[in-house]
Amino acid sequence: MNKTIAPVVAAGAMALFAIQIGLATAADEKAPKAQSGTSENIPPAIRYESHIAAGGAPPVGGKLVNPFSGNSKVAAAGEQMFSAMNCDGCHGGGATGFAAPSLADGRWRYGGEEDELFQTIYFGRPKGMPAFGGLMSADDVWTVVTYLKSLPVPDDEPTESWVGK
CATH class of the missing domain: 1.20.5 (Single alpha-helices involved in coiled-coils or other helix-helix interfaces)
Structure with missing residues (x-):
């Protein structure tokens, strides 16, 4: 050069x-700056029994808590949101099951506690359940969870669980 x-x-x-x-x-x-797990939009890392951890030691995590638990007005709004987000397109009207499992029979593949339902809706699950965390705020997800937990479990289930038999 x-x-x-x-x-x-x-x-x-x-x-x-x-x-x-x-x-x-x-x-x-x-x-945007990184936010702590207490942000309304980002759920904290959680720990619950349905998780399977490599090595048998689940990572430390917080506990998600539904701020609307038991609120009948929020449950009514959750029913509307369940329909508006087309959840009933797969889970049927009243969440009684259609192409996807019933959410009203008290049986849950990934856990039926409120925090587990939040995780299922927010992050999705394999083989069909899409993640709605990108479409719904954390409060909206909790609203749907409140609706689902308000559904009465029928006395007579049409099928029985075969797990443990």
Whole structure:
């Protein structure tokens, strides 16, 4: 390389590097900051018995708590949301089952506690249950969970569980 051009090229490269650093810094300042697990939109890492942990030691996690538990007005809104989000398209009207399992019979593949239902709706499950966490806020998910937990379990189930027999 020519001795007179080398300093110009080096200066140009340094200028481009400085511009890239400045752009990266500006982008970092505009990027959303990491939030703790107590944010309304991001559920904390949780721990419950339905999880299967490698090595037999589940990671430490918090406990999700439904802020609307037992609230009949929120349950009524949850019924409307269940329909509006087309949950009844798979789980049937009244969540009694259709192409997807009944959510009103008291039997749950991935756990029927409120925090487990939240995880199922928010993150989805294999073989058919889509994740709604990108479409619904945490409060909306809790609203649907409140509705599901308000459904009366029928006295006479049409089928019996074969697990443990």
